[in-house]
Amino acid sequence: MRVLIVGGGTAGWMTAAALSRLLPPRLVSVRLLESEEIGTVGVGEATVPHIRFFNAKLGLDEADFMARTRATFKLGIEFRNWSRVGDSYIHPFGAFGRELAGVRFHHHWVRARKTGLAGSIEAWSLPIIAARQGRFAHPADDPASPLSTYSYAYQFDAGLYAAFLRTYAEARGVARTEGKVVDVALNGESGFAETVTLESGERIAADLFIDCSGFRGLLIEQTLGAGYEDWTHWLPCDRAYAAPCDSAGTLTPYTRATAREAGWIWRIPLQHRVGNGHVYSSGFCSDDRALSALLEQLESPAHTEPRQLRFRAGKRRRQWSRNVVSIGLAAGFLEPLESTSIHLIQLAIGYLLELFPDPDFDPMNEAEFNRIMALEYERIRDFIILHYHATLRDDTAFWNYCRTMEIPDSLAYRMELFRERGVVAQYREGMFLDASWLAVFLGQNVIPHHYDPSSDRVDPASLATHLAGIGAEYAQAVGSMPQHEEFLREIGADHRTLGAQ
Amino acid sequence: MAAAALAKAVRLEDWSICVVHSAKKDRLAAFTAADATLPFPGSCHAALEFDEDRILRETGGAFTLGIALSGWSGPDLTYFHPFGETGAGLGPVAFHHLVMRLRSEGVPLRLANYSMAALAAQAGRFCRPGANPRSVLSTCRYGLHLDCGKTAVLLRTEVQGMGVLRLTSPMKRLELADDGMIAAIWTDSGERIAGDLFLDCSGTDAQLIGELENAGWQDWATWLPCDSFVTANVATEEAPPPYSVAAATRAGWIRHLPMQNTTRLTGIHSSSHYSAAEALDALKNAASNATLEEIETGSMRFGRRTKAWQRNCIALGPAAVVIDPIATSNLQLLRSGIDRLLKLLPAERSARVEAAEYNRLTAMEQDHARDFAILHYKLNRRQGEPLWDACRNMQVPETLEYKYRSYESRGRIAMYDEEPLEEVSWLNLFDEHGVRPRHYSPMADGFTAGELEDHCKRVRAIMIEELANVPPHGEYLSRLRGTHDEKDSE
Numbered sequence: 001m002r003v004l005i006v007g008g009g010t011a012g013w014m015t016a017a018a019l020s021r022l023l024p025p026r027l028v029s030v031r032l033l034e035s036e037e038i039g040t041v042g043v044g045e046a047t048v049p050h051i052r053f054f055n056a057k058l059g060l061d062e063a064d065f066m067a068r069t070r071a072t073f074k075l076g077i078e079f080r081n082w083s084r085v086g087d088s089y090i091h092p093f094g095a096f097g098r099e100l101a102g103v104r105f106h107h108h109w110v111r112a113r114k115t116g117l118a119g120s121i122e123a124w125s126l127p128i129i130a131a132r133q134g135r136f137a138h139p140a141d142d143p144a145s146p147l148s149t150y151s152y153a154y155q156f157d158a159g160l161y162a163a164f165l166r167t168y169a170e171a172r173g174v175a176r177t178e179g180k181v182v183d184v185a186l187n188g189e190s191g192f193a194e195t196v197t198l199e200s201g202e203r204i205a206a207d208l209f210i211d212c213s214g215f216r217g218l219l220i221e222q223t224l225g226a227g228y229e230d231w232t233h234w235l236p237c238d239r240a241y242a243a244p245c246d247s248a249g250t251l252t253p254y255t256r257a258t259a260r261e262a263g264w265i266w267r268i269p270l271q272h273r274v275g276n277g278h279v280y281s282s283g284f285c286s287d288d289r290a291l292s293a294l295l296e297q298l299e300s301p302a303h304t305e306p307r308q309l310r311f312r313a314g315k316r317r318r319q320w321s322r323n324v325v326s327i328g329l330a331a332g333f334l335e336p337l338e339s340t341s342i343h344l345i346q347l348a349i350g351y352l353l354e355l356f357p358d359p360d361f362d363p364m365n366e367a368e369f370n371r372i373m374a375l376e377y378e379r380i381r382d383f384i385i386l387h388y389h390a391t392l393r394d395d396t397a398f399w400n401y402c403r404t405m406e407i408p409d410s411l412a413y414r415m416e417l418f419r420e421r422g423v424v425a426q427y428r429e430g431m432f433l434d435a436s437w438l439a440v441f442l443g444q445n446v447i448p449h450h451y452d453p454s455s456d457r458v459d460p461a462s463l464a465t466h467l468a469g470i471g472a473e474y475a476q477a478v479g480s481m482p483q484h485e486e487f488l489r490e491i492g493a494d495h496r497t498l499g500a501q
Numbered sequence: 502m503a504a505a506a507l508a509k510a511v512r513l514e515d516w517s518i519c520v521v522h523s524a525k526k527d528r529l530a531a532f533t534a535a536d537a538t539l540p541f542p543g544s545c546h547a548a549l550e551f552d553e554d555r556i557l558r559e560t561g562g563a564f565t566l567g568i569a570l571s572g573w574s575g576p577d578l579t580y581f582h583p584f585g586e587t588g589a590g591l592g593p594v595a596f597h598h599l600v601m602r603l604r605s606e607g608v609p610l611r612l613a614n615y616s617m618a619a620l621a622a623q624a625g626r627f628c629r630p631g632a633n634p635r636s637v638l639s640t641c642r643y644g645l646h647l648d649c650g651k652t653a654v655l656l657r658t659e660v661q662g663m664g665v666l667r668l669t670s671p672m673k674r675l676e677l678a679d680d681g682m683i684a685a686i687w688t689d690s691g692e693r694i695a696g697d698l699f700l701d702c703s704g705t706d707a708q709l710i711g712e713l714e715n716a717g718w719q720d721w722a723t724w725l726p727c728d729s730f731v732t733a734n735v736a737t738e739e740a741p742p743p744y745s746v747a748a749a750t751r752a753g754w755i756r757h758l759p760m761q762n763t764t765r766l767t768g769i770h771s772s773s774h775y776s777a778a779e780a781l782d783a784l785k786n787a788a789s790n791a792t793l794e795e796i797e798t799g800s801m802r803f804g805r806r807t808k809a810w811q812r813n814c815i816a817l818g819p820a821a822v823v824i825d826p827i828a829t830s831n832l833q834l835l836r837s838g839i840d841r842l843l844k845l846l847p848a849e850r851s852a853r854v855e856a857a858e859y860n861r862l863t864a865m866e867q868d869h870a871r872d873f874a875i876l877h878y879k880l881n882r883r884q885g886e887p888l889w890d891a892c893r894n895m896q897v898p899e900t901l902e903y904k905y906r907s908y909e910s911r912g913r914i915a916m917y918d919e920e921p922l923e924e925v926s927w928l929n930l931f932d933e934h935g936v937r938p939r940h941y942s943p944m945a946d947g948f949t950a951g952e953l954e955d956h957c958k959r960v961r962a963i964m965i966e967e968l969a970n971v972p973p974h975g976e977y978l979s980r981l982r983g984t985h986d987e988k989d990s991e
Contacts, residue, residue: 001943022593024947057593102510102546102843353593355913358940364910367903371915413857420854423845426862428918450848454510 007212008034011328066493071156089443094150422448527704540642572749583618601941717807740975
C-alpha cells in the first residue's frame, strides 16, 4: 500500500516516523510531500506526558531528544488571572493527596476547608510544590515513594522536533518530495483520492492519503468537503501573535498561561529561548492592541517580528473520509491552552495504526476512527471551555461573554455534578482524567457545596494528621530535588553538550 | 451486601441503617439462590471488600476460572471462556492479531490454549495469583461460586454486630410523602420506620421502587428468549472443578455451578419451546441421573429499571436488573451498583445530581451486560432448532450491531463508556463462535510466521511450567478450611 503524507511539520513527520517504525516496509511504502515555501505553524511547543510513550515506541533516547529539540521539563501549567485577577493555580501532572478510609482525598480537603483547617490544595501536590520552587527530578518507580506521585512532559521547539523526526523517518525509508499540490484527482466511481499533481507537473499516486496540510485541509476539506463543526461560539479566540525572546530568569519547569482582557498569553521556556504568544478574540480586541499587549510584557526584546496566526476553533465533521485521514490542524483546532495539539496528533496516529485500512478500505475503520476522535476532541473542548466559563471576572466584555455564555450540555452536566457534590463524571475515552478536571475546577474556584459524607467517618483529629502528614512528606521530598537547570545539565540533556560530541 | 457495605462506609453516629425484610419470598429466589461472580474490574470501594476465604469456608462456595460452554458454537462443541488475559502481545501488536495472522497461514490456533486460567481450569487446579506481577499467574483472574442464601445469612450476622438494626416483622406497606418521596415503611406489626434513603433489595417484586410514579421497566424478551427456570441441587463428594458449565439445550441452557458439597443446576428455558416436564427431564439428564434435591420452578423477565434511582429509592439486585446468567453479570451488577452508590452517597435529601449520575452510569453498564448476553444467542450455531434459528436471525440493539461489525471488519472490539466486561471477554466470544474478521492488523505482518509460532510456543510453555506450581482446586479449598482450624486451636 502506498501512503502519501501531504504536509510536513510536526503532524507530517510524527506520522511518517511512526508509520516507518511500526508498519512492515514490504507492505507499506511511505512518502511525504512538503513545501519549504509553506510555513508550518509550530506553536505547539508544550506537551503532555503521553509524548514520552510516543518517543519510547520510536526508540528515542530522552537525553538525545531533549538536546536536539532544546527541551526543558514540564510539571504542569500555571494559570494566572483566570478566575480572578491576581489568582494563580497550577494544573499539575499528578493527583492530589492520598485516599483515606476509601474516600478520595479532595473530599477530605473540601471538608477541612469548610472548617478552616486547610488552605489551597496545592500543598498536597508534589509536582506543584516542585514547580513553584523551580525544581525537577525524574519520578521514582517505587509506588511507596512520594516521588512516584507525578509525571512529566516537555517544553520544546516543535520545528526542531519535526526536523529530528524527518531524519529518523528518512533513515527508515520514507521518501521526501519537495513541492506544492495544485490538483487532486478523484476516482470517478468511488470518489477516492487517486493522484496529486504538483506545481512542477509531477504526479504522485497513492492508496492512502494523510492530510497534514494544516488549516486549509487540502484533501479532507478542499477536495472531499468533509465539513467543519464550528465551536467559535464557545471558544471565541481566533487569532494569535507569537514571538520568541531571551529568558530573563531561571528556567521554570512549567508553562504559564496568563489571562488577559480578551484572551491569554503563553510563556514556554526552552533551553535557548522563551516562546511567547498572545491568543485573543478579534471580536473583542484589535490586532494592534493584542500585539502591543504581547510586546509590553515580554521579559526581553523579541528576537523577530511577531507572527500572526488566524484560526477557528472546531473540528472536521469527518476526520477520516474514504481514503483520506486528516491529522493535526487539518483535522481541527483547539487553542493550545492545555498543550493538546501534539497529543491530538499522537492520538490520531495511534488510532490510524490500530485501524490501519485494508486495501478495500472497509468503512468500519473510518467509522470507528471518527467515533473515537470525536469523543476525544469534544472532551478536550469541554475542558478548555471550563477555564473560560468558570470565571468570576467581569472586568471586560470578553470575560462577561465567557461567564454568561451557553455551554455544551456535556459540560453543563459535568459542572453541576462537581459543583453540587464534588464528583467528576466518568468517561472512557478522553485524555484528561479526574485529577486534571479537579485541578481546574478547584483552581477556578468551583468548590463543591457537598463533599462525600463518608469522609465524616474520619474524626477531625485523624483528618488533620492525615493532611499534615502528606503535606510534610511532599515538602520534604521536594527539598531533595535539584534545581531544574542543574538537572538538565546533569543528565546531559543540555543542547550545548551536543556540539562537544 | 448493601447493608454491610454502607455500614462500613458511613459515619454511624450520623447515619442509622435499618433492614426490613419482605413478607413474601421473591419469585426469583430459587433462580438467584446461587450465582457466580466475575472478577471485579478495577478497584472497588474498600467497604465492598469482603473476606472471601471466610465466605467460602462458611458457605461452602468455590472458586471459578471461567465457563465451559457446550453446544453453543455447534451441537457437539465445547469451548472455554476464561477469566483474565489470553496470550501475550508482541511489541505493539495484540495477541489476537498475531493469531489471526498465523491462521491466515494455515496454522490453526485456539485462543484458550494460551490462557493461564483455561489451562488451570482444564487441569482442575486453582490458586490465587500471588503478589508477583511478573509471574504468568498474575494474568489469571477469578470469580466465586456462591450460595447466595448462606452468604446473605453470613453477611447479616456480620452486619448486626455493626449496629445495623434488623426488624423481625416484615414490610406491609409504603408511606409516600407529598413530594412523591418515600416517607416511611410500615411493618406487619404496625411499626412505622421513617427514612431518608431507601434501598429496594426486594427482588423482582420491587416493593419499593415499583410503587413510585414512573417506575419504568425495560423488557428484553425480544432478545433474550428464556422466561422460565427449574433449579435443583445435586450432592457431590468429589472436589468441585474450578469453573461452571453452560450446556445449551433445545429450548435454552443448563448451568452447572459446582461448590464444595453440592452442584447447583439451573435450567433456563423458553416456555414456548419446553414444557415444564421437558425442562425437568433435561435437568435430570444433565445430572446424569444423580438425585435431584430441592427442585423448584418459576418464571422470570429479563430487563432493567429505566431508572434505578428514583426519588429517594435505589433499586439493587433483581429489583434493578435481571440478565440471562449466560453473561454471569447479575452479582457483578449488584456489587457495582453498591459501589456506585457509595461513591454518590447523597449529601442532601433531594440528591438530584447524584441520582442523575447514578442512573446515567447504571443504564449504560446494564445495557452493555445485556448486549454480552444477547451476543451468545445471536452467534449460536445450532441449526434446525426453532428457538436458536430465530435468535440467529434476530435484530440486535444498535450498540451491539456496531460492536459486531467492528469485530467482523478487523477484529476490533469497540468499547463504550461504562463497560462491565473486558475486551478479552468479547474477543473470546466472537472467536469461539467462529466469527473471522476480514482483516487483521498489518502490524502483525512485521513478524515472520516462524517468529510468531515461536512466540506462541514460548507463551504456552511458560504457562504449562507455572501450572506445576498450582495446586488442585480441592486441595486449595481444604487449605482454606484447614488454616482456619489451625488458628482456632491456637
